Amino acid sequence: MTAAHRPTTTLWRPTGPAELDLVRELDWRAWPPRLPEQPIFYPVLNEEYAVMIARDWNVGHDGAGFVTRFEVDTEFLRRYPVRQAGGRTILELWVPAEELDEFNAHIVGVIELVHEFRQAPAR
Template sequence: MADTTTLYRPVGPAELALIEASGWQAFPPRLPEQPIFYPVLNEEYARQIARRWNVRDHGAGFVLRFRVDRDFLGRYPARIVGGKLHEELWIPAKDLDALKRHLVGPIEVIASFGEADRPDEHPLTPSGGSS
């Protein structure tokens, strides 16, 4: 089995629905005004974004966890975009299909905020996930 890196992605309800429609196996294509896919490197940062931005903009925010083959991610250096906690990867939108091929296991919902708050698990995620 390949060495993996665990990444996190804060999303709103619309993006979550598209990920569910993929069978928890892919992120949706980026829109023309979104040339970069930004997964983050720690859960706390993802929770901040989901609570502060996704809830404000979409009424609910979710934190996703997924694993990616570490060798594949080596071409994308980590970038700090604020404090030390705010570390993310900048993956060009054109590389999303390649990212999909390097996912290891399903994408999981591990937390939800706003209108979609649930105590410990999200019913849509394949393994339940926990907050």
């Protein structure tokens, strides 16, 4: 099987405007390096969980929240156990910041923006 035909896994990432701008600067092909206070990169395994974080946390914290979707080589992802961060569907991967470059190298295709949430204008 060639690399182009390897199975992929769909992941989602809820994000705020600053991180989304950095992804855009990276031509939608990689996640930016983590900040010192961000030792872990947390992609999530389902869209509903990503929407919940983007809508309920990012909007309040950053004024806007976004959900991205991207594909990663399934074989590579096996090194990261699925973590249950709450309820049955609250599933994420914990990618150490120092492994993010390697993680980015296993993204297949581009990172897509699939949802956008913004604070309602003040009345």
